[in-house]
Amino acid sequence: MSDKLVFKGNEVIPFDNGDGKIWFTSKHMAELLEYADEKSVNRLYNRNKDEFNHEMTQVVTATSRNKNNEIQYNRTRVFSSRxxxxxxxxxxTKVAKALRKWLLDLIEKESQPNLSLMDLDNLKQVTLSEMQNRVVKENEWSMETFGRPGSKSMTIRKRHLKKIREVEKAIAELSQIALPDMGDFPNGEEPA
Structure with missing residues (x-):
């Protein structure tokens, strides 16, 4: 996941855990929850760690560069959207309620595959009605997230719109079902 996410003016580039899902570092969570530092997030987690499972949080090794431009390896805790x-x-915190709503929207979006990235075999598994519903939701999310006129994110919105239009065209083509000629029926009868 490489797209920036924006919550209340904070831009966050999700941590790439190699699974294509959205992950946040403790530092991200401290910023989003408006804590002074990530130690507060770690304390909050440690007090309640029995409520988390491996799909919700993990400790990973992240690489970064120090002030001397040397590579360093740090172990950090990351959290999935859940x-x-x-x-x-x-x-x-005062911002926690708004953050929960924002995260639920992310979880919902993350749980639905992006139709523009699906191959034909996977698309066949999704009904036309479901495809149309997902495209509408994708378009609404894109507009809410990247549709501010004059913003740099409008270029992302234009790319999304291009993909959305391609998917809408594909859905329209799929919905045009031609019935094959069934030929003559015995005894001149019509089908029921």
Whole structure:
């Protein structure tokens, strides 16, 4: 996941955990929850770690560069969207309620595959009605997230619109079903 996410003016580039899902570092969560530092997030997690599972949080090794431009390896805790939402439920900050709503929207979007990235075999598994519903939701999300006129994110919106139009065209083509000629029926009867 490489797209920037924006919550209340904070831009966050999700941590790439190699699974294509949205992950937040403890530092991200501290910024989003408006804590002074990530130690507060780690304390919150440690007090409630029995409520988290491996799909919600993990400790990973992240590479970065120090002030001397040397590569360093740091172990850091990351939270999936669900794990981040649980942190938001446990947090007692003014922004926690808005963060929970924002994270639920992310979770919903993450749980639905992006139709523009699906191959034909996977598309066949999704009904036309479901495809249309997902395209409408994708378009609404894109407009809400990247549709501010004059913003740099409008270029992302234009790319989304191009993909959305391609998917809408494909859905329209799929919905045009031609019935094959069934030939003559015995005894001149019509089909029921």
């Amino acid at each position: 794990g981040a939402h649980l942190l938001g439920m446990l947090a007692d």
